[in-house]
Amino acid sequence: STQVPILAADNLGVRYGSFVALSDVTLSIRPNTIHSVIGPNGAGKTTLFHALTGRVRASSGRISLNGRDITHVSDDKRVPLGIARSFQVTSLFQNLSVRENLRLAAQGRTPLQALAPWRGVDPRGGALAVADEVMERLELAHVSERAAGELSHGQQRRLEVGMAVAAKPRLILLDEPTSGMGIDDVEAMKALIRDLGRDHTVLFIEHNMGIVMNISDTVTVMRAGRVLVEGPPALVRDDPEVRRAYLGNM
Ligand code: ATP
Numbered sequence: 001s002t003q004v005p006i007l008a009a010d011n012l013g014v015r016y017g018s019f020v021a022l023s024d025v026t027l028s029i030r031p032n033t034i035h036s037v038i039g040p041n042g043a044g045k046t047t048l049f050h051a052l053t054g055r056v057r058a059s060s061g062r063i064s065l066n067g068r069d070i071t072h073v074s075d076d077k078r079v080p081l082g083i084a085r086s087f088q089v090t091s092l093f094q095n096l097s098v099r100e101n102l103r104l105a106a107q108g109r110t111p112l113q114a115l116a117p118w119r120g121v122d123p124r125g126g127a128l129a130v131a132d133e134v135m136e137r138l139e140l141a142h143v144s145e146r147a148a149g150e151l152s153h154g155q156q157r158r159l160e161v162g163m164a165v166a167a168k169p170r171l172i173l174l175d176e177p178t179s180g181m182g183i184d185d186v187e188a189m190k191a192l193i194r195d196l197g198r199d200h201t202v203l204f205i206e207h208n209m210g211i212v213m214n215i216s217d218t219v220t221v222m223r224a225g226r227v228l229v230e231g232p233p234a235l236v237r238d239d240p241e242v243r244r245a246y247l248g249n250m
Pocket of ligand 1: 016019021039040041042043044045046047048
């Protein structure tokens with residue numbers, strides 16, 4: 001289509017010293033879609049996230065957000081443009097309540113945001129309202145006063161996603177949102193991502209092929225720092241190169 005992608009990478013390359021982690025990565029994320037990135041360990045998925053958020057520098061190529069070149073925009077200046085991410089490493093204040101965690105996220109005052117402070121929501125009245133709205137949406141309202149550290153694993157992972165959602169981004173990046181989860185928590189996360197996709201653009205790294213094939217509009221398959229295939233789930237699943245890369249494990 002002729003729609004301007006919300007985020008696009010053109011021939012993106014990233015090096016760590018002399019090691020080439022990404023080369024010639026071209027990727028286009030359409031607004032209001034759910035887009036997943038898959039690939040074997042070491043394929044460069046996390047490096048791609050780091051490059052898109054500005055945490056690592058592109059050594060070649062170009063990144064654009066809503067058609068604007070942001071290749072040389074620092075990470076702290078990308079966040080106010082509407083990108084928020086969750087990390088595999090926890091970003092929660094363990095001793096604070098669920099509501100307090102979300103309020104701080106809405107105000108742009110979490111440790112992650114201190115590294116990359118964003119505008120946040122209205123610091124006076126709006127943040128608590130946002131926290132309550134996000135709690136409802138994530139089905140965490142019944143544990144709103146409980147300390148984050150006392151939540152179940154699945155609830156903590158949902159709260160981490162909530163911390164990104166509370167910043168009111170247009171594009172949400174999720175790094176392996178279901179890793180280490182039991183089957184019920186996986187189902188809840190799957191439903192949550194699908195729900196977020198109704199009014200956000202979601203880009204996520206995932207190893208669980210069931211989820212990827214079930215909820216993605218578009219799948220990008222990476223291998224050895226390159227894009228192997230990109231397309232709708234059915235096309236990707238049947239691609240012979242993809243099957244070879246996964247040795248039939250999908
Ligand atoms: P996984 O699924 O295991 O998380 P991935 O697809 O996210 O893997 P990356 O973490 O992006 O892969 O790593 C891609 C390659 O870059 C790997 O070979 C990794 O060892 C290397 N790499 C990652 N970070 C660095 C770094 N800071 N310095 C040097 N090499 C790195």
